[in-house]
Amino acid sequence: MLIFSVFKTLTDQEVTVELKNDLCIKGTLKSVDQFLNIRLDAIQVLDEARHPHMMAVKNCFIRGSVVRYVQLPTSAVDTQLLEDATRREAMNQNKR
Amino acid sequence: MSSLQGYVDRRVLLILQDGRTIVGMLAGFDQRSSVVLSNSTERIYSADEGVEEVPLGLYLVKGDMIMLVGEIDAEEDEKIDLSELRADPMVPIRY
Numbered sequence: 001m002l003i004f005s006v007f008k009t010l011t012d013q014e015v016t017v018e019l020k021n022d023l024c025i026k027g028t029l030k031s032v033d034q035f036l037n038i039r040l041d042a043i044q045v046l047d048e049a050r051h052p053h054m055m056a057v058k059n060c061f062i063r064g065s066v067v068r069y070v071q072l073p074t075s076a077v078d079t080q081l082l083e084d085a086t087r088r089e090a091m092n093q094n095k096r
Numbered sequence: 097m098s099s100l101q102g103y104v105d106r107r108v109l110l111i112l113q114d115g116r117t118i119v120g121m122l123a124g125f126d127q128r129s130s131v132v133l134s135n136s137t138e139r140i141y142s143a144d145e146g147v148e149e150v151p152l153g154l155y156l157v158k159g160d161m162i163m164l165v166g167e168i169d170a171e172e173d174e175k176i177d178l179s180e181l182r183a184d185p186m187v188p189i190r191y
Contacts, residue, residue: 019163019164019189020189020190020191021115021163021186021187021188021189021190022187023186023187033099035129037129043166050183050184051183051186052176052181052183053109053111053117053139053141053183053186054109054111054166055172055176056109056168056169056170056172056173056175056176057109057166057167057168057169058166058167058169058172059166059167060164060165060166060167061100061103061129061164061165061166062163062164063129063159063162063163063164065160066113066163066164066189
């Protein structure tokens with residue numbers, strides 16, 4: 001749930017999503033749900049010459065289960081806060 | 097939330113986890129992102145021939161099989177000459 005909350009704070013940021021078939025899609029993060037499915041606007045496929053399949057697509061829905069990485073803008077993440085929050089969550093999980 | 101609601105009754109491009117691409121009108125979807133496409137056609141890409149379009153009709157795709165759903169800009173799509181387009185098929189997802 002923590003990472004879901006983090007993604008919610010990142011809406012309207014420019015992110016690059018790398019899928020599990022090495023396809024990279026850059027776009028504006030519009031929304032995320034509890035499965036980490038991602039909605040991107042104004043998308044741009046990196047290496048478009050090799051992947052012309054999505055030339056006519058301007059916005060898309062990416063299934064959370066096929067995402068390998070999401071590259072975030074450094075300025076949009078408070079790393080210290082995230083570190084503290086993840087450790088707190090891990091501690092709470094161990095207690096249960 | 098990040099649902100497919102905005103895509104209902106729009107022409108969408110569906111990319112499946114095995115790399116197949118299907119174009120059709122989004123008739124409906126559910127919480128597990130299963131979708132129903134009406135008037136759908138599969139676009140088969142190949143490196144040495146143009147894109148082959150195979151009519152499929154009404155199609156239901158289970159959520160597990162979906163990689164991506166994209167809204168098609170009709171104007172942009174008309175500009176593309178599929179018979180002249182050469183490209184390898186989309187690479188399948190590997191877990």
